[in-house]
Amino acid sequence: MTDLPLAYQNLAADYIQKTHDDGGALRGSVYQQAKGNVENIFVKMPVGAGRKSLYIGPALQKETQAKVEAIKHASERARARRKDLSILNKVGVLSTHSYAGRVLDAMAYHGLFRNGAILVGTLAYQCYPLLLGCTLPSTQLATDDADLVAASLAIKADDGIDMLSILKDADPSFEPIPELDGRAKPSRFRSRIGFVVDLLTPTRTRGEKQPLELQGLDAGAMSLQYLAWLIDLSSPAALPYGSGIPVYVPRPERYAVHKLIISQKRAHTITKTSKDLAQAKALIEVVERTRPGLIADELLDAQAQGKQGWSDPIVKAMKAIWPDGSWQTRPEFEEFVDAL
Structure with a gap:
């Protein structure tokens, strides 16, 4: 474990800040498509393992052109952050494995972290080198799961879709793991390669029925002791993957x-x-x-x-x-x- 030189500490802090500043920005490849006599503008935005085509507006409208310029600038900033992470890689800040990165990217795109999700477990640990401006033991970075804490049972995606649909943006093979009570909403999801996503939430009362329901995500969350204490005053951070994934960690x-x-x-x-x-x-x-x-x-x-x-x-x-x-x-x- 070594502290990064000051210039690289500043680069790491900048990477986190800019990742959050651009958290909701559209970026990707802009293209035109005709519908009747009208040319429309779309953007193919990278999300999880694929790309989503999003409608921007009629090509000739000034508002659409302004949005296109904003998309181009956001794409340039994303490329710059990817270069910054490559520089940080060379001084010992390791990037998150691409599979886990895609899973977290899908969650971030749909707004889970903006809406009260906190990343915990080993993936949170992978955010600390950037946050602390240091290297951490690489032997502890391997993980085959992602632990997500819902600070509120009212958590939901920006577009209102369910948790399984979010995960399928990262890997279509994700499926819910059945709970012991077959009527309960699933709190765990597993992909074909064995990567597991666990949804958690702080304990509210003793003996509460498990899992608790997250209605906005059509899922459940296992309530655990200590989580309320763990996530209190969580920090904004960036998962070191590509142009950065804006998350919150303990x-x-x-x-x-x-x-x-x-x-x-x-x-x-x-x-x-x-x-x-x-x-x-x-x-x-x-x-x-x-x-x-x-x-x-x-x-x-x-x-x-x-x-x-x-x-x-x-x-x-x-x-x-x-x-x-x-x-x-x-x-x-x-x-x-x-x-x-």
């Missing part, structure tokens, strides 16, 4: 502490626990170096939430990461240790 310091907790809650595989611990350790070290004090703040905030479900798993995770006990003398953990 603040890196909160993501790190959340991973400490979750690593001790997983009941299924050692691999996932190891990944959680590795990501937490990497982010703790980077954040403490670049943003001193924030890890300490999040540890104290988590500690204030409770002991059994919060402080205790954090301590267990720290013992797993630093089995020699050195975590107890690290400056960023000092206040947390003193309060145990």
